[in-house]
Amino acid sequence: MADYNVMEMMIAVAARELEDGATVGVGTGAPCAAAMLAQKTTSPNLVIMFEAGGISPLLPEMPISVGDSRTFYKAVMASGMCDIMETCCRGFVDYTFLGGAQIDMYGNLNSTRIGPDHQRPKVRFPGSGGANDFGSFCWRMMVITPQDARRFVEKVEYITTPGWLKGGDSRAESGLPLNAGPYKIITNMGVMDFEPESKRMRVISVNPGHSFAEIQDNCGFELLKATEIAETKPPTDEELRILREEVDPYRYIIGR
Amino acid sequence: MEVIDQGIGRLFTDPDPDKARGFFRGKSRKMTDKLMSLKEAVEKFVHDGEYLAIGGFGANRTPVAACHEIVRQGRKNMGFAGHTSTHDFEILCAGEVFDKLDIAYIIGLEARGLSPCARRYMQSGKVEITEWTNYSLSARLKAAAMGVPFVPTRNVMGTDTFHYSGGKIAKCPFTGKKLMLQPALYPDISVIHVHEADIYGNSRVRGITISDLDLARATKRLIITTERLISNEEIRRDPTLTAIPFYLVDAVCEVPFGAYPGNMPYEYFSDEDHLKEWLNVERNPEEFKEFLKRNIYECKDHAEYIEKNGGIKKMNELRVKEFLIHKEGNNG
Numbered sequence: 001m002a003d004y005n006v007m008e009m010m011i012a013v014a015a016r017e018l019e020d021g022a023t024v025g026v027g028t029g030a031p032c033a034a035a036m037l038a039q040k041t042t043s044p045n046l047v048i049m050f051e052a053g054g055i056s057p058l059l060p061e062m063p064i065s066v067g068d069s070r071t072f073y074k075a076v077m078a079s080g081m082c083d084i085m086e087t088c089c090r091g092f093v094d095y096t097f098l099g100g101a102q103i104d105m106y107g108n109l110n111s112t113r114i115g116p117d118h119q120r121p122k123v124r125f126p127g128s129g130g131a132n133d134f135g136s137f138c139w140r141m142m143v144i145t146p147q148d149a150r151r152f153v154e155k156v157e158y159i160t161t162p163g164w165l166k167g168g169d170s171r172a173e174s175g176l177p178l179n180a181g182p183y184k185i186i187t188n189m190g191v192m193d194f195e196p197e198s199k200r201m202r203v204i205s206v207n208p209g210h211s212f213a214e215i216q217d218n219c220g221f222e223l224l225k226a227t228e229i230a231e232t233k234p235p236t237d238e239e240l241r242i243l244r245e246e247v248d249p250y251r252y253i254i255g256r
Numbered sequence: 257m258e259v260i261d262q263g264i265g266r267l268f269t270d271p272d273p274d275k276a277r278g279f280f281r282g283k284s285r286k287m288t289d290k291l292m293s294l295k296e297a298v299e300k301f302v303h304d305g306e307y308l309a310i311g312g313f314g315a316n317r318t319p320v321a322a323c324h325e326i327v328r329q330g331r332k333n334m335g336f337a338g339h340t341s342t343h344d345f346e347i348l349c350a351g352e353v354f355d356k357l358d359i360a361y362i363i364g365l366e367a368r369g370l371s372p373c374a375r376r377y378m379q380s381g382k383v384e385i386t387e388w389t390n391y392s393l394s395a396r397l398k399a400a401a402m403g404v405p406f407v408p409t410r411n412v413m414g415t416d417t418f419h420y421s422g423g424k425i426a427k428c429p430f431t432g433k434k435l436m437l438q439p440a441l442y443p444d445i446s447v448i449h450v451h452e453a454d455i456y457g458n459s460r461v462r463g464i465t466i467s468d469l470d471l472a473r474a475t476k477r478l479i480i481t482t483e484r485l486i487s488n489e490e491i492r493r494d495p496t497l498t499a500i501p502f503y504l505v506d507a508v509c510e511v512p513f514g515a516y517p518g519n520m521p522y523e524y525f526s527d528e529d530h531l532k533e534w535l536n537v538e539r540n541p542e543e544f545k546e547f548l549k550r551n552i553y554e555c556k557d558h559a560e561y562i563e564k565n566g567g568i569k570k571m572n573e574l575r576v577k578e579f580l581i582h583k584e585g586n587n588g
Binding site: 027028029051052053054060061063064065066067068069071072073078079080081082085089108112118119120121122123124125126127128129130131132133136137158159160161162165170171174175176177252 | 338413469519528
């Protein structure tokens with residue numbers, strides 16, 4: 001088995017979630033690398049969409065911005081933001097990857113601020129961008145993030161992007177499109193999904209060299225545990241080769 | 257429609273479509289020569305206290321030259337649509353141009369990191385903010401372009417993004433479902449950078465359009481900066497290529513490399529070294545002041561800025577990068 005780093009592991013795990021023929025709304029960074037890896041391995045017909053308007057490009061390299069020329073290089077269409085988001089809202093987009101400074105047990109994400117005063121925050125982050133939109137509309141939202149108790153918190157200070165809100169049926173009651181929401185959380189230590197009734201985060205697999213206890217120790221809230229916890233499959237030699245040679249040869253992402 | 261909940265954020269612009277119609281009724285429909293310098297266009301059409309919107313997406317097809325000119329002329333107390341704003345936001349923060357802000361995406365330059373200058377300004381308490389999302393602001397521009405007071409969407413409900421917005425949640429009269437009502441956004445003045453335009457303002461855009469088709473129609477006044485002027489005959493040769501018709505436009509300014517150091521699709525790629533230089537130098541406010549003096553305040557125009565940062569040689573390198581010619585091994 002080849003040596004690999006945690007970023008390569010997370011990208012490989014994320015890529016395997018994207019089946020052939022699916023649609024995915026992505027940003028820059030690890031999600032884009034995962035989508036590119038999926039396209040070059042199991043899912044040649046994966047449709048990648050960028051919020052600024054790029055539809056199904058043949059990405060020649062990693063984009064720097066979700067609106068730069070690479071996002072519609074040899075694309076089938078160079079469209080616009082309303083078209084992409086409305087396509088998501090109509091139920092055409094299967095997956096999205098999002099991130100944030102904080103995440104809670106229901107998968108709610110904060111990418112707006114730290115500190116109680118909204119008009120004068122202690123730390124200001126970029127805000128929603130298209131995250132709330134993708135998170136509201138795409139069927140299955142995933143997160144690739146380091147496992148860290150400062151990030152996995154009991155209560156996010158600000159819900160920028162909806163997860164399962166307060167759990168149970170609260171998301172459906174809010175008015176957001178039905179049956180869409182957080183699906184998998186992929187970290188350097190394991191993979192979590194959400195228990196179907198309570199909508200609470202639940203560990204379903206642990207990465208080689210880690211344990212459930214370690215994941216729990218690096219999480220600010222109580223995690224549920226699947227009846228059977230699998231060991232996450234590490235990246236194969238072929239996945240690593242493609243990732244290193246074709247997807248990210250300059251190691252912009254996998255070198256982090 | 258029964259309103260169920262409303263955000264606490266202030267609306268900085270009036271969504272009343274009849275007031276907008278009143279304005280548009282008085283706007284000239286004449287196909288006249290609108291060519292002028294960018295300096296003149298900003299003097300004439302961008303005023304203190306008004307609401308500004310910028311086309312493009314962050315550092316892609318953004319009218320950077322116009323942002324510099326607005327800072328150079330010292331505009332203040334404006335409202336601003338922080339819609340997918342990155343390098344444009346960074347420039348406008350450096351000039352403290354706005355003090356009212358609709359936020360979708362600010363401070364960050366995506367994969368490049370966060371702007372220290374923009375962050376300082378946003379944490380200073382000098383700016384009144386209302387929260388939206390990229391799609392929310394696109395939808396608000398779309399409502400204005402439609403000439404209606406709002407459009408319904410299905411995002412943001414259940415979140416703080418809604419709570420700090422200026423939107424309302426209402427019950428759909430057909431299905432009983434909850435809907436977010438996005439109030440129309442009619443900016444006073446907007447600037448869009450395009451590939452080609454004639455002297456009347458008929459404009460062509462290549463690649464993704466982001467929200468610019470709606471923005472051009474929603475805004476009360478519009479400045480077009482263009483990579484190249486083309487003839488009206490060329491516009492009429494293939495009208496399918498026209499994205500923005502002349503009657504929406506108040507000024508046309510020919511600004512080659514007007515999106516530099518950003519990316520202009522099919523023309524030149526972004527100058528990542530120079531964008532990194534911005535982010536680095538911002539860490540030190542004193543050094544940043546000197547940097548702004550050199551690159552904005554003491555520049556006559558965009559051509560001088562480009563000359564100071566690598567000139568034509570650099571532009572050619574960025575063109576090679578845009579067309580991925582270096583990938584084919586044709587560039588050493």
